[in-house]
């Protein structure tokens with residue numbers, strides 16, 4: 001590896017490119033520990049362009065970590081609605097409470113202390129430590145792994161922890177010699193996001209072209225190497241919008257420990273083998289609520305993809321039978337009108353059902 005002033009020769013061109021090409025982001029203008037914390041939680045699994053609006057609304061409602069710590073988790077989830085991966089919202093809220101309780105609002109600034117906070121893994125801890133506190137700790141995310149493996153024609157699988165650890169160790173040696181760890185880390189991530197794209201790297205406009213082994217050998221598309229992934233499962237789900245005689249419908253809250261924990265939904269669940277969506281809807285409602293209903297019109301068939309599976313959701317208008325047993329469920333529940341929908345936080349797939357409900361009623 002050629003070096004200049006102890007740094008590999010690609011580092012200075014990378015940081016010079018970043019100074020000119022970096023995108024405007026509200027948390028970059030004033031990278032306080034709190035702003036960096038919120039942005040890094042939001043950026044997990046989510047594109048910058050999507051995060052910006054959420055970040056601005058979040059900071060307006062919770063301008064300080066104390067304001068966030070003193071809020072209710074339902075208010076945090078409402079602001080997060082549509083951003084997905086809702087455990088991040090709950091973890092961020094817990095994180096604010098932990099910081100305010102344990103440290104009298106002084107932010108932990110070491111990797112070890114940050115890693116103890118809820119929902120913070122190695123990448124997020126390194127990002128906060130370097131960007132907010134100038135610590136010389138490298139970030140190793142998907143963008144960095146991609147540009148690094150292409151730069152060096154590194155053919156080890158990036159799904160292996162040993163590969164990530166080795167790249168982290170190499171970057172740790174490098175970052176020890178840079179004057180701004182924040183700029184160095186953000187430069188690598190920005191290059192991966194803006195130039196060294198997964199499918200079509202823009203090598204013609206890359207500041208690292210002269211140093212890149214993959215460019216020299218036309219092998220960029222072969223990196224990074226990944227293990228073969230298993231096919232994503234696809235589930236069929238049936239849900240019922242159970243209307244009472246006053247036009248209100250039933251919603252149930254998901255358990256804290258579940259995926260989409262704390263959000264609200266219609267009763268329903270997965271189809272069993274050989275079962276029709278209509279029959280599954282009836283069975284699930286009986287099992288989940290004890291209610292006897294008549295399953296009516298199919299309002300919508302929604303396709304939705306989560307990170308590890310896809311669903312086809314069949315949504316039926318149901319009517320509560322006059323002789324139904326009372327509602328029996330341990331889960332928090334409400335009978336609401338369409339006007340009250342904004343008072344609760346629902347998964348994205350449900351919002352597609354709301355549109356169909358408005359056409360129906």
Ligand code: SF4
Nearest residue numbers: 196201203206212220
């Ligand atoms: Fe990626 Fe191409 Fe730049 Fe190499 S030259 S780092 S493959 S964009």
